[in-house]
């Protein structure tokens with residue numbers, strides 16, 4: 001990855017792998033740029049954020065993975081016209097435009113922007129039940145459903161680069177305790193984090209949905225904290 005990425009706010013995590021956070025709720029987006037295809041992980045919380053992400057890429061995205069049906073992760077998707085949009089099997093049903101727009105409003109997105117994004121909402125065309133492998137040319141992205149946790153439709157993206165990188169969606173949060181709303185499945189959360197730890201291993205870089213990159217130890221501690229918080233093991 002050339003230095004040009006950094007000028008656009010990306011932090012590189014390995015050759016062809018980078019992340020950045022976006023203003024507002026500090027949501028993370030990721031990129032995995034293979035020789036042939038370019039994958040974006042999550043798209044931001046407004047149409048404008050999606051456009052900013054798309055505009056900061058060295059070439060057009062061919063694939064987009066939506067980690068779950070929350071506005072801050074999916075409202076930017078229309079900016080990636082032409083890309084294949086990948087989501088969990090249950091995602092199309094979980095994407096409720098009115099609910100997402102209301103949520104965005106609660107977090108400070110202007111009503112007009114939230115409504116525009118909700119109207120333009122993009123449903124995934126490639127649906128994942130358990131695992132989908134995307135060969136990007138020299139880099140392979142493993143799209144994994146670690147089980148219902150933060151939502152019923154969570155996906156993570158595992159990339160074996162110089163160091164393995166795991167894009168965790170909101171299964172892991174660094175900037176505060178993980179948010180568990182009415183659509184969370186707390187009983188499944190610790191097991192889902194066990195699966196992510198098994199996928200990534202001890203030396204992986206774990207990229208949370210919000211906040212700074214963490215390590216396996218942090219994920220394990222968060223797993224234990226969630227198990228205690230929800231009374232599951």
Ligand SMILES: [Zn+2]
Nearest residue numbers: 068070150170
């Ligand atoms: Zn979320």
